[in-house]
Amino acid sequence: MEKKKIRIALTKGRIENKAVDLLKKIGYDVTDLLEKGRRLILTIPNENIEVVLAKAADVITYVEHGVCDLGVVGKDTIMEHGGKFYEIADLGFGRCKFALAVKKGNDFYCGYGVKTVATKYPEVTRNFFENKGIDVDIVKIEGSVELAPLVGLSDGIVDIVETGTTLKENGLEVVEDVAPVSARLIANTVSIKLKQERILEIVNLIKENL
Amino acid sequence: MKGNDWLTPEGTRDLLFEECAAKRTLEERITGIFESYGYSEVITPGIEFYDVFNGKTRHFPPETMYKLVDGKNRLMVLRPDTTMPIARLCATRLRREELPLKLFYNQSVFMVNPKDSGRDDEFEQSGIEIIGGENEDSDYEALFLAAKTLGECDKDYRLEIGDSGIFREILSKINCMDGDFVEKVRIGIETKNYPAIDFALEELDDSEAKVSLKMLARLFGGFEVFDEARKYLCGELLEEKLSRLERLCSELSEIVPKEKIRVDLGLANKKNYYTGIIFKGYVEGYGQPVLSGGRYDSLIGEFGGNDAKAVGFAVNIEAAAKVYLKNKGKSLTKTADVLVFSKNKIEALKHCEKLISEGLIVRNFNGECCVCAEKFAKSHGIKRLDIVNENCEVEVREV
Numbered sequence: 001m002e003k004k005k006i007r008i009a010l011t012k013g014r015i016e017n018k019a020v021d022l023l024k025k026i027g028y029d030v031t032d033l034l035e036k037g038r039r040l041i042l043t044i045p046n047e048n049i050e051v052v053l054a055k056a057a058d059v060i061t062y063v064e065h066g067v068c069d070l071g072v073v074g075k076d077t078i079m080e081h082g083g084k085f086y087e088i089a090d091l092g093f094g095r096c097k098f099a100l101a102v103k104k105g106n107d108f109y110c111g112y113g114v115k116t117v118a119t120k121y122p123e124v125t126r127n128f129f130e131n132k133g134i135d136v137d138i139v140k141i142e143g144s145v146e147l148a149p150l151v152g153l154s155d156g157i158v159d160i161v162e163t164g165t166t167l168k169e170n171g172l173e174v175v176e177d178v179a180p181v182s183a184r185l186i187a188n189t190v191s192i193k194l195k196q197e198r199i200l201e202i203v204n205l206i207k208e209n210l
Numbered sequence: 211m212k213g214n215d216w217l218t219p220e221g222t223r224d225l226l227f228e229e230c231a232a233k234r235t236l237e238e239r240i241t242g243i244f245e246s247y248g249y250s251e252v253i254t255p256g257i258e259f260y261d262v263f264n265g266k267t268r269h270f271p272p273e274t275m276y277k278l279v280d281g282k283n284r285l286m287v288l289r290p291d292t293t294m295p296i297a298r299l300c301a302t303r304l305r306r307e308e309l310p311l312k313l314f315y316n317q318s319v320f321m322v323n324p325k326d327s328g329r330d331d332e333f334e335q336s337g338i339e340i341i342g343g344e345n346e347d348s349d350y351e352a353l354f355l356a357a358k359t360l361g362e363c364d365k366d367y368r369l370e371i372g373d374s375g376i377f378r379e380i381l382s383k384i385n386c387m388d389g390d391f392v393e394k395v396r397i398g399i400e401t402k403n404y405p406a407i408d409f410a411l412e413e414l415d416d417s418e419a420k421v422s423l424k425m426l427a428r429l430f431g432g433f434e435v436f437d438e439a440r441k442y443l444c445g446e447l448l449e450e451k452l453s454r455l456e457r458l459c460s461e462l463s464e465i466v467p468k469e470k471i472r473v474d475l476g477l478a479n480k481k482n483y484y485t486g487i488i489f490k491g492y493v494e495g496y497g498q499p500v501l502s503g504g505r506y507d508s509l510i511g512e513f514g515g516n517d518a519k520a521v522g523f524a525v526n527i528e529a530a531a532k533v534y535l536k537n538k539g540k541s542l543t544k545t546a547d548v549l550v551f552s553k554n555k556i557e558a559l560k561h562c563e564k565l566i567s568e569g570l571i572v573r574n575f576n577g578e579c580c581v582c583a584e585k586f587a588k589s590h591g592i593k594r595l596d597i598v599n600e601n602c603e604v605e606v607r608e609v
Binding site (some may be wrong): 034064065066067082085086087088089090173182188189190191192193194196 | 253255281324368370399401402403404405406430431472492494495497499
């Protein structure tokens with residue numbers, strides 16, 4: 001009997017490369033994924049698996065609506081975007097963290113004034129400070145958040161930190177970790193029930209090969 | 211500046227022709243099931259007091275409700291659900307009614323979805339509520355009717371059953387009653403977020419209950435789940451709940467195909483008015499459950515009524531209709547059998563009436579030009595054109 005068709009959404013870029021390595025390790029034929037050109041829908045022959053490539057937040061959207069059964073996406077996007085899906089495994093790769101950083105030597109928590117925080121992740125920032133019971137003004141920035149405190153727009157930033165080099169070169173330093181981040185395997189809540197055996201078979205293979 | 215006079219609000223849309231037909235067809239079939247089992251229909255107001263949806267065990271997040279104020283500046287909402295209004299109804303106007311009551315409804319509910327999520331803010335729900343009864347025997351009827359309802363939406367459905375008491379029972383074994391911790395674990399289990407569950411449980415000392423919580427979200431599937439569950443869920447009360455659920459499922463499988471029945475012991479719903487079984491219905495082609503329900507034995511008491519045991523479910527007709535329409539090969543809308551043309555408009559209507567009494571569907575042509583009528587019939591796929599002349603004679607033309 002032919003295997004039930006499963007569609008997996010991968011976050012384009014670094015996460016995609018790591019995920020393809022993982023699929024290869026499982027023993028799947030990933031030739032199509034390595035020679036993708038500009039195509040967005042790729043297949044793993046013999047397994048009846050379709051792989052689609054999408055931007056991080058779109059991976060969540062596709063999985064949430066059930067047009068993709070599984071997805072691989074960073075915890076950073078999950079925290080910012082939210083949504084209804086099952087987060088079934090921590091894939092371990094794409095490890096980094098959310099952190100609060102300020103200009104070197106500054107004390108973020110000094111004084112009574114409401115502080116301003118610049119970030120690409122307003123939801124993550126809001127949740128972080130709400131849990132602490134601290135009022136902050138949040139300014140959404142689209143790129144190179146490090147600039148904001150340097151030119152005096154904000155007192156600090158909440159951003160993804162991998163090695164800390166960018167911060168260091170711009171005279172910033174981490175004052176506090178906000179949350180750890182890594183790639184996650186997510187599943188549509190209905191797919192996992194309708195195609196349970198097939199999905200769990202793939203999930204177990206993934207877990208065994210981490 | 212262009213106004214909003216040519217848009218529908220986000221999350222709403224106009225339903226046309228086939229979409230209406232699909233929705234009406236499903237609606238009729240599903241309410242037909244309820245009526246054939248002797249359920250009585252109720253219609254509740256579209257606008258309710260905010261307080262109806264905000265109580266001890268009723269947590270409808272305020273940000274998901276459409277709100278307005280009445281003439282006395284009191285906070286109102288567009289009803290986000292029908293079970294609360296029915297519980298209110300049972301605690302008030304129906305409080306002296308002989309139980310059990312079997313009610314059904316078929317009406318729209320409203321909710322604010324996140325921006326650009328592509329979800330409906332207004333959708334129709336059909337459902338039943340069985341109010342009263344000595345014990346929990348009404349679970350059988352509610353589950354069977356849920357299965358029948360799902361069968362009308364799509365032949366390939368799944369009815370998934372769990373028990374809200376299992377999660378609570380395990381929690382009661384842990385001394386830690388920190389609300390934040392409980393909520394963290396509950397969300398983890400509800401969203402099957404295995405890394406989060408494991409992380410949250412790290413702060414607990416090793417115990418049987420910890421293992422149970424860790425495994426709960428993984429205990430879903432076919433009937434084999436019960437044997438698996440017994441390895442991790444210990445204790446008299448848990449065993450009792452498991453056995454009851456197992457009995458319920460296996461007895462149900464005599465009248466519902468066994469492969470359609472699924473079990474999920476990790477259904478730890480946020481709506482914590484549920485006190486017993488909870489269940490969800492799934493069909494292929496819609497990424498969210500189309501049906502959900504459960505037992506709520508203390509809700510009516512919370513509205514000040516006599517404590518009455520109750521169980522019910524609602525099905526999202528809008529979602530089911532979308533799936534139904536997608537699977538449906540043939541057209542659902544009806545074209546007219548006959549186009550009627552006459553220069554004498556009264557004679558035309560008289561002839562229409564005559565054809566209708568013969569059981570035909572007619573379309574009356576409102577125009578003066580016979581050639582146009584023929585053209586119209588052709589382009590609309592109407593196979594017959596009846597022309598009524600000045601002497602009231604009828605000429606029948608095949609188009």
